[in-house]
Amino acid sequence: MSARDVAVLGAAMHPWGKWGRGFVEYGVKAARDALADAGVDWRDVGSIVGADTVRGGYPGYVSGATFAKALGWQGARVTSVYAACASGAQAVQTARTQILAGLADVVLVVGADAAPKGFFRPAGGDRPDDPDWLRFRVLGATNPAYFGLYARRRMAVHGDTLADFAQVKVKNAAMGALNPYARYRKTVTTEEVAASAVVADPLRLLDICATSDGAAALVLSSVDFARRHGAPDPVRIRAVSTVTPEYPQTVLDLPDIATDSAAVAAPPARPFRAAIAHAAYEEAGIGPDELSLAEVYDLSTALELQWYEDLALCGEGEAAKLLRDGATALGGRVPVNASGGLASFGEAVPAQAIAQVCELTWQLRGTAGARQVPGARVGITANQGLFGHGSSVIAVR
Template identity: 30%
Template sequence: MKRVSIIGVGMTKFSRYPELTIRNLTHLSVEQALKDADVEKKEIEAIFFANSMAGFITGQECIRGQVSLWGSGLSGIPIYNIENACASGSTAFNLASMAVELGQYNTVLVVGTEKLYHVDRKKTLLALAAATDVEKIQGEQKSSVFLESYAKRAKQYMELYGAEPMHLAKIASKNRFHASLNPLAQYRERLDIEEILASPKVADPLTRLMCSPIGDGSAAIVLSNRSVSNRKNLNKAVSIAASVIRSGSSDTENGNSAVDLAIQKAYFVAGVDPSDVDLAEVHDATSPAELFLYESLGFAKQGEGIRLIENSDTTLGGKIPINTSGGLVSKGNPSGATGVAQICEIVWQLRGDAGERQVQNAKVGLTHNSGGRIGEDSAAVGIHIFKV
């Protein structure tokens, strides 16, 4: 997208906020992004608002963006409500970037906000289960269908390639280390492999500390036409090299899963290959998901992802740092905000603003965000590649 740049980002700390509303959280991230971009509210021409679970958790449907931005000084302009499970944020970003690239708008906001925590845990589980084919879910939902799916695939991978629970725990421990350097992460306490393995089992071989937590948060991005961004914050502008959304299908064999097809197109559009990527934020809803993605994204050959873990290649200072933010397992995973927050992290890294977790000389960053489940595939996948 030659005419589109990210000129500002902002996000709240991901946590549990029983005292804050979706509106409160949205206003916080939006104000930060506008300040970072040095853009006045009157310059924002449209807002692409991502949220996935509000209907279940708060009861708000239909006009989630309009309600969340009420009182922000941004009402009255076009507000597009985007819902695509946990890929809502990356989907909103995709649509917003196309609108700017095509000249419909010069400067827009992308916002992802979610309140996933509820005192009644059953509400949260029902909300998450709704991101699957509900006709296939029978009886009362007592655990996450996603955890069971990840656990099943992890067992299969372990049998095929000799991976062990230790490898999964090392990924979780690595992301806890990264999160300890990120003031916006939900969980910042460093944990070693033994502590992660000793935490309660949720779906064998997964322990609780290998799984992303329930939480709330908001993230926002200012996108602008390059002719506008050249006048402001030129040193902060990050270019979008590729923005790809794919949906799952029944044809997941032979490299035809949603992530396989999305990454192939993203690398082609961006004109890069996996060896060009300096860092990535991936959708590690569970630690084995990150392991699978090492291979799906081309950072390791099939069955060799565990070598990246053993060699600490995906840790800060390694060959391809993954989830420098802490990832979903440690930074948090408030569904509608997740994809936007991933992009914020890549922007900070490419601008050299990531502080203690800075990847040196980062020039190309990638985000992978997935949402929901359809058949044996992710229902939605968003891949974005960024350059400076």
């Protein structure tokens, strides 16, 4: 056990979908269920950390206080954090830091969103120094267009095929069908993926995740508190990586579009997503060969394949073979997205990195039901937030 471990006492989610209600309602439901799962009274929580949503107006910008008020003011510390899709990991890191610093024994972490229909648009006004804003405004490249560019690059560089991309969706849909919190609980075939509408060539509709409403919450505590509370062997968070890219990469780690590598004096040691995972492994003292499962950020089927390589589950260019061999399916060497992933949930941005930790918690407890990974002991999450926010959590049992 590491001296920097914190315990996961409670984990809960509000089901993903399009429910037509506000993010506060979703978050409060997840928070109360997480407290019940932990067996902790709200009045015993010393701090609440909220992952912000930019779609919720001012209450979304101060989500920690918003949830504290909705649950009932009781004097706890409050923090609100924003890091786009990495907001949940930043919230977990903030809670962990407070616990390890002795500022609180028990911290509630909550993220919730009520997403618009269609793809996300840039928020927060003009940002001409932000490559993400520029790709929207100058290139007109929405998120699906960006995903398509990534897919096309993998096809050109590594020989990935449309059938490989479709198989990722088939795998994740099969696991998502077993998850009561997933929005899409229906298995699909490769033929159905191929027959779905082209959105951003080569990606079809079923290759790309939706936008969703949803929420997730965790109750974290010191290991000593967990033991006193009757949990002698809790799931523990051992590492949280929130690293940034290394110069000269762009903050988005763009897929080598119209770039001239000869003009780069010294390339970074590793690509951004690989650096996110490396930092988590290094902090945890754990290698990829020790993983029982992984929850990754599958905005598109092609991006999931990229994560296999970035997490060092296989060598560069070997992701499709790993998939074809069944290694990342339930029953394989290292199941990826046993929850069903974003393919089955869609994006509820501030909640998704927290939801990944919920899945690790249930898997490591052995309570994931029909999608249980047998003997799960170590799990990793991975995603990234815009403007250089890393996001990876390693949990152990």
